[in-house]
Amino acid sequence: xxxxxxxxxxxxxxxxxxxxxxxxxxxxxxxxxxxxxxxxxxxxxxxxxxxxxxxxxxxxxxxxxxxxxxxxxxxxxxxxxxxxxxxxxxxxxxxxxxxxxxxxxxxxxxxxxxxxxxxxxxxxxxxxxxxxxxxxxxxxxxxxxxxxxxxxxxxxxxxxxxxxxxxxxxxxxxxxxxxxxxxxxxxxxxxxxxxxxxxxxxxxxxxxxxxxxxxxxxxxxxxxxxxxxxxxxxxxxxxxxxxxxxxxxxxxxxxxxxxxxxxxxxxxxxxxxxxxxxxxxxxxxxxxxxxxxxxxxxxxxx
Amino acid sequence: xxxxxxxxxxxxxxxxxxxxxxxxxxxxxxxxxxxxxxxxxxxxxxxxxxxxxxxxxxxxxxxxxxxxxxxxxxxxxxxxxxxxxxxxxxxxxxxxxxxxxxxxxxxxxxxxxxxxxxxxxxxxxxxxxxxxxxxxxxxxxxxxxxxxxxxxxxxxxxxxxxxxxxxxxxxxxxxxxxxxxxxxxxxxxxxxxxxxxxxxxxxxxxxxxxxxxxxxxxxxxxxxxxxxxxxxxxxxxxx
Numbered sequence: 183x184x185x186x187x188x189x190x191x192x193x194x195x196x197x198x199x200x201x202x203x204x205x206x207x208x209x210x211x212x213x214x215x216x217x218x219x220x221x222x223x224x225x226x227x228x229x230x231x232x233x234x235x236x237x238x239x240x241x242x243x244x245x246x247x248x249x250x251x252x253x254x255x256x257x258x259x260x261x262x263x264x265x266x267x268x269x270x271x272x273x274x275x276x277x278x279x280x281x282x283x284x285x286x287x288x289x290x291x292x293x294x295x296x297x298x299x300x301x302x303x304x305x306x307x308x309x310x311x312x313x314x315x316x317x318x319x320x321x322x323x324x325x326x327x328x329x330x331x332x333x334x335x336x337x338x339x340x341x342x343x344x345x346x347x348x349x350x351x352x353x354x355x356x357x358x359x360x361x362x363x364x365x366x367x368x369x370x371x372x373x374x375x376x377x378x379x380x381x382x383x384x385x386x387x388x389x390x391x392x393x394x395x396x397x398x399x400x401x402x403x404x405x406x407x408x409x410x411x412x413x414x415x416x417x418x419x420x421x422x423x424x425x426x427x428x429x430x431x432x433x434x435x436x437x438x439x440x441x442x443x444x445x446x447x448x449x450x451x452x453x454x455x456x457x458x459x460x461x462x463x464x465x466x467x468x469x470x471x472x473x474x475x476x477x478x479x480x481x482x483x484x
Numbered sequence: 485x486x487x488x489x490x491x492x493x494x495x496x497x498x499x500x501x502x503x504x505x506x507x508x509x510x511x512x513x514x515x516x517x518x519x520x521x522x523x524x525x526x527x528x529x530x531x532x533x534x535x536x537x538x539x540x541x542x543x544x545x546x547x548x549x550x551x552x553x554x555x556x557x558x559x560x561x562x563x564x565x566x567x568x569x570x571x572x573x574x575x576x577x578x579x580x581x582x583x584x585x586x587x588x589x590x591x592x593x594x595x596x597x598x599x600x601x602x603x604x605x606x607x608x609x610x611x612x613x614x615x616x617x618x619x620x621x622x623x624x625x626x627x628x629x630x631x632x633x634x635x636x637x638x639x640x641x642x643x644x645x646x647x648x649x650x651x652x653x654x655x656x657x658x659x660x661x662x663x664x665x666x667x668x669x670x671x672x673x674x675x676x677x678x679x680x681x682x683x684x685x686x687x688x689x690x691x692x693x694x695x696x697x698x699x700x701x702x703x704x705x706x707x708x709x710x711x712x713x714x715x716x717x718x719x720x721x722x723x
């Protein structure tokens with residue numbers, strides 16, 4: 183299994199970091215608490231991955247998030263964080279898409295020396311339980327990731343990331359009458375992403391973040407029932423959608439995401455307000471789906 | 485200095501008393517005249533005003549006067565100054581100390597900090613710690629020292645080490661005042677955002693009995709430090 187190999191690679195990297203951490207002289211000790219509260223609003227103009235304007239559904243969601251955790255200092259330059267998170271995603275138009283989710287993240291971060299300009303490396307593994315009003319969207323999500331970053335100069339910093347995502351969905355009923363029948367596990371998905379991000383300080387408290395992500399993996403499109411589409415070799419699973427009227431198709435896609443965010447820090451750095459725009463283009467063997475997503479959020483950190 | 489506190493008509497009454505009064509007054513005048521030069525030597529003042537070309541006052545500018553004569557400016561090596569760490573910031577952001585002063589860095593947060601400096605005037609590192617380190621760091625070279633924290637990249641502070649006991653830091657109004665003995669001094673001015681030297685830097689000043697006013701216009705650079713603020717995990721947070 184590909185995801186098992188990825189998990190093993192990440193575990194190997196974490197072990198290497200642990201070993202290098204062991205050479206430093208600091209004691210391993212719980213060092214810091216994490217307590218964050220966030221509210222995010224997001225509008226997606228094509229939440230169902232429609233192809234034609236007439237079939238695209240837009241929706242706005244409001245997502246409060248609570249994160250709590252601790253940081254374990256492993257050595258002078260290495261730290262491990264363990265966080266738990268609860269999120270409630272409330273959709274305005276398509277209420278069946280609303281969900282509440284809880285999970286945790288284990289991350290290890292290593293800084294290669296002293297000072298703000300040395301590179302850092304972070305590995306993380308997270309798991310989340312998704313409880314959706316839509317039965318076919320219930321399930322678990324797992325993400326294994328590696329990130330590296332470096333502050334290039336006083337105002338610019340660069341981030342590179344790779345992640346492997348897995349989503350396990352329920353065994354939904356397959357749609358009958360298709361040959362060969364791909365099965366109904368539409369939300370059994372996985373993918374690999376690589377991203378590049380650049381942060382630029384606009385003022386001493388305002389940060390512009392731009393990024394590009396390439397993901398090769400599964401996406402779900404909900405469109406009108408079409409036997410020709412359903413029996414296409416590009417369709418990996420089909421089921422009747424219980425949230426958005428139509429049929430949900432799982433397809434393999436190459437997704438290009440371009441993103442820009444502006445983040446402003448306030449309350450002496452304990453809080454930040456972000457606004458952002460994301461343009462996503464998902465190219466499958468059948469169609470190309472585009473999404474325009476606007477986001478705004480406020481985060482408070484204890 | 486005023487002499488009006490003594491009212492002769494009240495003292496000069498008659499005979500012996502009058503004679504005693506005159507002697508007492510003369511004695512008092514002699515004592516006052518003898519004390520005058522010494523009083524003046526201790527009461528010299530340098531009044532600094534530091535501003536930008538726009539007229540905006542510059543806060544946290546370091547001003548100091550190094551004596552050129554035989555004034556003893558040696559620092560007591562047991563002097564210790566504290567720079568606190570509160571809510572993941574250095575307090576104060578700018579600290580001035582005389583050469584050979586020891587500085588301790590008490591950590592008042594309930595998390596660990598990792599203090600360091602790469603500055604030529606003092607390169608040091610205090611790896612992750614809680615509370616107050618037992619040994620102070622001795623600053624035995626003059627010049628600016630820039631502080632950082634390896635855990636919290638946005639934390640920055642500055643120490644300026646001078647070779648004189650006569651130093652001060654400007655307030656919000658851009659003003660600072662030094663009281664110092666009469667004599668010749670070389671003036672120094674520094675700010676962590678200063679671009680180029682201040683007009684009065686290196687200037688010789690003769691301090692006598694009065695106040696000497698030094699108006700300085702400096703140009704400030706922007707200093708960029710890592711922005712402090714939580715970020716969405718999606719964007720790669722600071723943790």
